[in-house]
Amino acid sequence: MPVTSLKSIGGAKFREGHARKTQILVLVVIVTNVLGNVSLSHGMHQVGRIVSASPLDYLRAFANPWTILGICVLIVWMLTDLALLSRADLSFVLPVTASAYVLVAIGGHFILHDHISLARWTGIALITLGVILAEETPDRTTKGPPERLL
Amino acid sequence: MKWILVAIIAICNTLGDVLNTAGMKRQGEVENLGPRSFAVMVKRILRNPLVLGGFAALAVSFFALLSLLSISSVSFAVPATAISYLLETLLAKYILGEDVRLRRWAAAALVACGVVLLSF
Numbered sequence: 001m002p003v004t005s006l007k008s009i010g011g012a013k014f015r016e017g018h019a020r021k022t023q024i025l026v027l028v029v030i031v032t033n034v035l036g037n038v039s040l041s042h043g044m045h046q047v048g049r050i051v052s053a054s055p056l057d058y059l060r061a062f063a064n065p066w067t068i069l070g071i072c073v074l075i076v077w078m079l080t081d082l083a084l085l086s087r088a089d090l091s092f093v094l095p096v097t098a099s100a101y102v103l104v105a106i107g108g109h110f111i112l113h114d115h116i117s118l119a120r121w122t123g124i125a126l127i128t129l130g131v132i133l134a135e136e137t138p139d140r141t142t143k144g145p146p147e148r149l150l
Numbered sequence: 151m152k153w154i155l156v157a158i159i160a161i162c163n164t165l166g167d168v169l170n171t172a173g174m175k176r177q178g179e180v181e182n183l184g185p186r187s188f189a190v191m192v193k194r195i196l197r198n199p200l201v202l203g204g205f206a207a208l209a210v211s212f213f214a215l216l217s218l219l220s221i222s223s224v225s226f227a228v229p230a231t232a233i234s235y236l237l238e239t240l241l242a243k244y245i246l247g248e249d250v251r252l253r254r255w256a257a258a259a260l261v262a263c264g265v266v267l268l269s270f
Contacts, residue, residue: 021183079188082195086174090167091242091250094235095257101268123267130260133253141249145176 018087022139025084026096032077033100034107040070088139095134102127152226155218159211159230164237166208171246173200228269232262 043066061067084093102124108114116124177194180187195201218226239258243250 021181024183079192082170082174082201083180083183083188083191085171086177086180086191089242089248090171090246091239091248091254091258094167094238094242095254095261098235098261098265101265105268117270119267119270123264123270125264126260126267127264130257130264133260134257137251137253137257142175142247146172146246 019139022084022087025080025087026093028080029077029084029093029097030100030103032073032080033097034103036070036073036077038070038104038107039066039073043067043070089141092134092137092139095130098127099131102131152218152222155214155221156226156230156233158214159218159227160233160237162207162211162214163230163234164241166204166206166211167234167238168241168245169200169204169207171242173198173202173204175246176200225269228266232265235262235265 043064044061046066047061047064062071081093081097105114105116105120105124109116173195177191177198180191215227215230218230235258239250239254242248
């Protein structure tokens, strides 16, 4: 359906804007999840293995700029994820944001030249298919809060 | 012990996500994406028992994951993630009242299988 005819329907303009904001949140959730985890993991590898009972050694991990950046980005991820869950179904958000796995695998392949086995390529294909299927469903199917938990 | 930890991770992760979703739905939609509306959201979360309970469950899941990683390899954490996808979809349908039909079930199952295959 062309965009112009959508706008002519009452309330359609609002729904369109609503869906677009949800899509933006989905994108931010995926990107911050990937960048936060990659940065945190890079930082923790630089710090090295922590085999100690002393809390000081754990605090040392926080002195690494990559660790700090990773934690900050993951805080943004968490808040954006909560904002997304206020607008969309959990059963929509879960499969759609799983594309983060695909980005990490593909990114590792092209940037770090990680080897991707046939099994892993199959996994990437299955997740991508799952993301596409979920994207085709409406982002929210409930009205108001869940009654059974109130 | 390993499998008990896997079960704790899957159950607490699921519980955390379901409580967070229920709490955020009760709190109302975050309509604007600016910093001010996020600040209002955070302020409300601090008085939202469902989301605070969700955080607690996710924290238990996180520490169970750390213990699991200290006694076994990363590959043991994978089944917990895969199970969570299916369990959460089930609870989304029956507790959160979401309209989960064939497409969403297929999406959850494909992602769960994909996550397992990615660990090879």
